[in-house]
Amino acid sequence: MRYVREDNGPWYRQPWPWLLMIPPVTAVFVGMILLRAATYEPDGLVVADYYREGRAINEVLERERFAAQLGLGGELVREGERFVLRMEGTPLPPAPLTLRLLHPTRANKDAEIRLTHDAHNGAWVGNLATLPTARWHVHLEPEDRSWRLRGRLEPDASRVTVSAGG
The missing domain is CATH 2.60.40 (Immunoglobulin-like)
Structure with missing residues (x-):
């Protein structure tokens, strides 16, 4: 006898979609942190004239x-x-x-x-x-x-x- 498991539940109850979303979501948060760090203070090493x-x-x-x-x-x-x-x-x-x-x-x-x-x-x-x-x-x-x-x-x-x- 062979056992076949059927998943008829909604997608958000599955682990795979969540695991696949971790890298893009992490990239968005890291990008926001880097953007904040880059625009926090002006660069004091650059001379205008x-x-x-x-x-x-x-x-x-x-x-x-x-x-x-x-x-x-x-x-x-x-x-x-x-x-x-x-x-x-x-x-x-x-x-x-x-x-x-x-x-x-x-x-x-x-x-x-x-x-x-x-x-x-x-x-x-x-x-x-x-x-x-x-x-x-x-x-x-x-x-x-x-x-x-x-x-x-x-x-x-x-x-x-x-x-x-x-």
């Missing part, structure tokens, strides 16, 4: 050469919310300095701090409430932008050396 930025590189290099001629350098120390800068080389007037902390990929996370001269310890001091953990590019320059020093603040580091070569 690349020609003007390329021409400005010579000005930046000249400012760094001038800082090297002056023998400028220093050490930036992060103490919680406080940044303390001790300069070396040619003595500078006690004018304020601008410290820029640039995120490598997200321009909207960049921070700018105004460092003022503290006559008691001969250093420049500034405060920044929050700084997310990241590898930061450090740019230091006076208000007249005549020279520039660079450095890199590593995650979880409290000190960075700023110099003309970066």
Whole structure:
């Protein structure tokens, strides 16, 4: 005697249609997630006016050469919310300095701090409430932008050396 099973039930009670639908449904959900990730934040690495930025590189290099001629350098120390800068080389007037902390990929996370001269310890001091953990590019320059020093603040580091070569 031979047993033949007849399935006369509706299609949605069968396992095969559901198993065949898993890959297309998964592809739709993954596509929606990728679309959301691609449009969440603008790409910070793309420069709108690349020609003007390329021409400005010579000005930046000249400012760094001038800082090297002056023998400028220093050490930036992060103490919680406080940044303390001790300069070396040619003595500078006690004018304020601008410290820029640039995120490598997200321009909207960049921070700018105004460092003022503290006559008691001969250093420049500034405060920044929050700084997310990241590898930061450090740019230091006076208000007249005549020279520039660079450095890199590593995650979880409290000190960075700023110099003309970066």
